[in-house]
Amino acid sequence: MTTTPSTGGPSDSVLQDFADMSAALTGFQSSFLRPFLDPTNLSEVFYNFAVAQVGQTAMDNLLAAFRSRKSQTPPLTAQQIADSLLEVTTPTGKESNQAQLAQAVILMWYLGSWYTPAYQTANKQPGQVLQVISSQAYTKSLVWNVAQAHPMGFSAFTFGYWSQPPAGLATFGVNTGGGQ
Amino acid sequence: MSNGNGNGSDTPQYDVVIVGAGVSGNLIAKQLGLAGKKVLILEAGPAVPDSREQYMENFYLALAKTPESPYPSLAGRIGPGVGTLPNPSEIPTPRATVLSIGAPPDVSHLIQSETAGVSGTTPDNQPEVRQLQFSSTYDRIGGGTAWHWLGSVPRLVPHDLTMKTTYGVFYDWPIEYSEMQTLWGLAESEIGVAASVTQQVPLQAAIGMVYPPGYEYPMGPIPSSVVDQTVSNGVSGMSVPGEGSEGGKEYSVFVTNTPAGRNSEPYQDRRVCAGNTNCIPICPIQAKWDPTVTLGDALNTGNVTVSYQSVAVNIAVDGNNVTQVDYLKWSYDDKGNLQSTPASVTGKIYVSACHAIENAKLLLLSNDQKGIANKSDQVGRNLMDHVLYLAWALAPSQVWGYRGPLATGGIESLRDGEFRTNRAAFRMEIGNEGWNFACGDPYTTTLDFVTGSNGSQLNSGPTRLGGTALVNTLNDRLTRQFRFGLLLEQAPQADNRVTIDQNNTDGLKIPRPHVDYGFDKYTLEGFRVAAETCSAIFQQMGAQEFTQPTVNPYPKDKYPDGKTMGPGDFNYEKKMYHMYGAGHIMGTHRMGTDPCTSVVDATQKSHDVQNLWIVGSGSFPTVATANPTLTIMALAFKSAEAIKAALGA
Numbered sequence A: 001m002t003t004t005p006s007t008g009g010p011s012d013s014v015l016q017d018f019a020d021m022s023a024a025l026t027g028f029q030s031s032f033l034r035p036f037l038d039p040t041n042l043s044e045v046f047y048n049f050a051v052a053q054v055g056q057t058a059m060d061n062l063l064a065a066f067r068s069r070k071s072q073t074p075p076l077t078a079q080q081i082a083d084s085l086l087e088v089t090t091p092t093g094k095e096s097n098q099a100q101l102a103q104a105v106i107l108m109w110y111l112g113s114w115y116t117p118a119y120q121t122a123n124k125q126p127g128q129v130l131q132v133i134s135s136q137a138y139t140k141s142l143v144w145n146v147a148q149a150h151p152m153g154f155s156a157f158t159f160g161y162w163s164q165p166p167a168g169l170a171t172f173g174v175n176t177g178g179g180q
Numbered sequence B: 001m002s003n004g005n006g007n008g009s010d011t012p013q014y015d016v017v018i019v020g021a022g023v024s025g026n027l028i029a030k031q032l033g034l035a036g037k038k039v040l041i042l043e044a045g046p047a048v049p050d051s052r053e054q055y056m057e058n059f060y061l062a063l064a065k066t067p068e069s070p071y072p073s074l075a076g077r078i079g080p081g082v083g084t085l086p087n088p089s090e091i092p093t094p095r096a097t098v099l100s101i102g103a104p105p106d107v108s109h110l111i112q113s114e115t116a117g118v119s120g121t122t123p124d125n126q127p128e129v130r131q132l133q134f135s136s137t138y139d140r141i142g143g144g145t146a147w148h149w150l151g152s153v154p155r156l157v158p159h160d161l162t163m164k165t166t167y168g169v170f171y172d173w174p175i176e177y178s179e180m181q182t183l184w185g186l187a188e189s190e191i192g193v194a195a196s197v198t199q200q201v202p203l204q205a206a207i208g209m210v211y212p213p214g215y216e217y218p219m220g221p222i223p224s225s226v227v228d229q230t231v232s233n234g235v236s237g238m239s240v241p242g243e244g245s246e247g248g249k250e251y252s253v254f255v256t257n258t259p260a261g262r263n264s265e266p267y268q269d270r271r272v273c274a275g276n277t278n279c280i281p282i283c284p285i286q287a288k289w290d291p292t293v294t295l296g297d298a299l300n301t302g303n304v305t306v307s308y309q310s311v312a313v314n315i316a317v318d319g320n321n322v323t324q325v326d327y328l329k330w331s332y333d334d335k336g337n338l339q340s341t342p343a344s345v346t347g348k349i350y351v352s353a354c355h356a357i358e359n360a361k362l363l364l365l366s367n368d369q370k371g372i373a374n375k376s377d378q379v380g381r382n383l384m385d386h387v388l389y390l391a392w393a394l395a396p397s398q399v400w401g402y403r404g405p406l407a408t409g410g411i412e413s414l415r416d417g418e419f420r421t422n423r424a425a426f427r428m429e430i431g432n433e434g435w436n437f438a439c440g441d442p443y444t445t446t447l448d449f450v451t452g453s454n455g456s457q458l459n460s461g462p463t464r465l466g467g468t469a470l471v472n473t474l475n476d477r478l479t480r481q482f483r484f485g486l487l488l489e490q491a492p493q494a495d496n497r498v499t500i501d502q503n504n505t506d507g508l509k510i511p512r513p514h515v516d517y518g519f520d521k522y523t524l525e526g527f528r529v530a531a532e533t534c535s536a537i538f539q540q541m542g543a544q545e546f547t548q549p550t551v552n553p554y555p556k557d558k559y560p561d562g563k564t565m566g567p568g569d570f571n572y573e574k575k576m577y578h579m580y581g582a583g584h585i586m587g588t589h590r591m592g593t594d595p596c597t598s599v600v601d602a603t604q605k606s607h608d609v610q611n612l613w614i615v616g617s618g619s620f621p622t623v624a625t626a627n628p629t630l631t632i633m634a635l636a637f638k639s640a641e642a643i644k645a646a647l648g649a
Helices: A012-026 A042-054 A056-070 A078-086 A095-109 A135-138 B021-032 B054-062 B161-169 B179-189 B202-207 B224-232 B291-300 B358-369 B443-449 B469-480 B521-541 B629-646
Strands: A113-116 A128-132 B014-019 B039-042 B120-123 B128-132 B239-241 B251-252 B306-307 B310-318 B323-333 B338-345 B349-351 B390-392 B409-411 B426-430 B481-488 B497-505 B511-516 B569-572 B573-576 B612-615
Touching: A012 A078, A012 B469, A012 B521, A042 A056, A042 A113, A042 A135, A042 B443, A056 A078, A056 A095, A078 A095, A078 B039, A078 B469, A078 B569, A095 A113, A128 A135, A128 B573, A135 B054, B014 B021, B014 B521, B021 B054, B021 B291, B021 B306, B021 B349, B021 B629, B039 B358, B120 B569, B128 B306, B128 B569, B161 B306, B161 B612, B202 B390, B202 B612, B224 B409, B224 B426, B251 B323, B291 B306, B310 B349, B310 B358, B323 B349, B349 B358, B349 B629, B358 B469, B358 B497, B358 B511, B426 B521, B443 B497, B481 B521, B521 B569, B612 B629
Parallel strands: B014 B039, B014 B349, B039 B306, B349 B612
Antiparallel strands: A113 A128, B120 B128, B239 B251, B310 B323, B323 B338, B390 B481, B409 B426, B426 B481, B497 B511, B569 B573
């Protein structure tokens, strides 16, 4: 549930921007990542975890970059916003620190773990994992939805479901509208 | 050694003392408890928890979700302080773990070569590979390693028991197939096996799989996955040619539903399977039978007691009789210091049930490290695994893995044939977990498409993606992934051997197991045919194969100093292979009729020591291709009857 944060925590509007940016980056619906009733509150957990790792300024700058693209006219699609923040046309390894942070945000949502951005690692290589952020970060991790499945060890399905094809990808929270 | 639990008289404290609260120990305890016998189980590890929630939490938080990851004393749960695997010399019950394969003794409980496999030839000029890492692991906790068994329970086929008679290789089992059928039936009832005899009928013509007339499994089958159905359709009408003298014979290739130790209907107060796709490392809802179920039954007889954190260190023998078991009762004090107290316990009969490697270790440590029950010199020898060949591919259409039990079907039709004169047979398990085993997916492919790497081989572009493009690309790749895991029949070899290592001890100052391991030509030829067969099936199905010969199973920043080959890799006939452990540790105290060449008889009683049974898959004289737990339990039923008879029940 959206609530007024305690002193010092991120404001509701910051968390909503973080969820909207995460939605563009991950290809999921913002309301799926940060539902009105949100017992796991992962958007705030992830925001705080990322800030603790990369610092407030880096996160503020990434969110500012997102806001500026979101307010462009004519409006950008969610895919265009993601591609821009991730600098997908830049050769791999040459993308900015900010784009590497955007990658880490995707990986938090998809894999439930913090992958240290390459610029913060000793050998400047991506893919170095620090930790599973929480058990809920694992059981809610999105890559399993992309696979039309469930986290291994956390199935909400019932006996025999595996003998039939799954429900369509659209039922797993992904953004099917092509926009916000 | 002081008699901590002693009563000071000559009357044994228990009818039976069992070392190890796993598959065999718990089942024997239950059967004896039901017969009114007083039983003590000494379990090295910690108690079975009241609920599996803490184990689940360990699993969720583990970075490497290896078989051992949910269980106490360490590993996958790395979190802050990455890479801190415990030093086995500092903890009371170190165990073999996936994360420590190929690691040095300050990480690996098992002391073994740190090299890649070394190819060579035997004195009679046959190819062999030595200095391989034994890659199967085990746990030392209440309930034992089968906390994380897969749950597949195929029976052996008749020729599996008669390899010497039928094919002129290895040994015959000292038990008739008809008796095993009865014992498997008991084990299937204990587990609650879900399967259909009717569905297994095609295996009668193919590999001689027969059931007694009228036999039915305790419950109906677990439904076959979409992956199984796709493979089944893809191999329709396929056969592979016989080899050598079998020219002209064709082996038909087809998929059958695998008998499963998981519930298709409620059984013994446990739920039906919900398809958590997590049988290994842990079923979150205990729909899969595990040894704690049987342990609960044993305790409910009122005649069975378990002493946890009690590590047996010596089976004391006087003449041909065990007189007591000496053990160390360990704990941690308030400051976290490991403490242990020596104690002893007496019984009329003793059972060593601590799994193949620790059984061998305990027998060799006993009698001041002169060893017991070893006049044959076979204790610790013939260490075997179902060495696992893994092959993976993208199906031409979506198969939606990562759903259902880890395996629901397989190709059993290549488990027997005249080729077994020359090379290992295999059973082909179809995986329902995408490329999770194969390359750590869905993590690896996700990382690839987000950061531009190519650990999965699926992002050779490479590209970096986000948003809907990422969703669609990953959905296409992940839902087409599948794999085969082939359980190869490993030859018994005297030089594949567990000994005790005086130079490396655990936290209780007990010497740790040293393992020498490798493959002979029989096993190597099995690998060659396994790889060829998988490739042929993928081609038949129109699937794109991605099997990589080399997979480095441990953190590259720690080992192995930049070598291109890692533990488990080997060359054979100019081709590189990687072998995995199946977790099926067998053969270290094999059974037979001849005391000169075997350690135990058909009831798993020591040939040498009159009141000692040595039980578990260590008793298997040959390993064939069936997952071993069902047969371990079948043999335990036979042992329990023999022990009851010996007690005069």
